[in-house]
Every structure is written in structure tokens, then in C-alpha cells.
Amino acid sequence: MPGIYALINIYAESKSIDKISKKLQEMEEVIDLYEVTGDYDLVALVKTDDPASFRKFLKEKILPLDGIRGTNTVIILHTSKKNGEVVEE
DSSP states (O other): OOSEEEEEEEEEOGGGHHHHHHHHHTOTTEEEEEEOSSSOSEEEEEEESSHHHHHHHIIIIITTSTTEEEEEEEEOOOOSEETTEEOOO
């Protein structure tokens, strides 16, 4: 499946987590969404077509959301195991 897959770690104001989560659920680019413990509050797995569309998505849809204090994004380079199954190359 071509495209850019990324994990966006989101640091949010605690009073805004539910509101941000609902907004993210509505975005077609968001494949999975988790509320987590640790340094961040939410983790979103997203898919876009290419780096330019990812940049646009981040700048225009994620960062403007009220209550987001910061993000940290990691781009997925390779998947070795998914849904409990080893992924063959």
C-alpha cells in the first residue's frame, strides 16, 4: 500500500483531550487513534499520499486544533509485524 504512514504523538491540554479525540475521529487520514499514558496524551496513526500531503494535513488539520500543545511525528519506514502476523517482504 503506497503512501506515507506516520504516528503522530499529541500533547494536549487535559480538558481538551475528548474534544480533540472527536475531531481526529472524523478525519479520513486518521486510521487508528489511542489515548495513552506517558509523555503524550494521544497517538494517531495516519496515512497520506505523499510527504507534501502529510505536511499539509499536519499544518492545516492537526496543529490548528484548540488544545493541542505540541506534536512529535515518526514516519513508519517498514512494517515487520502487523495484527499479530509477521509481514513478508
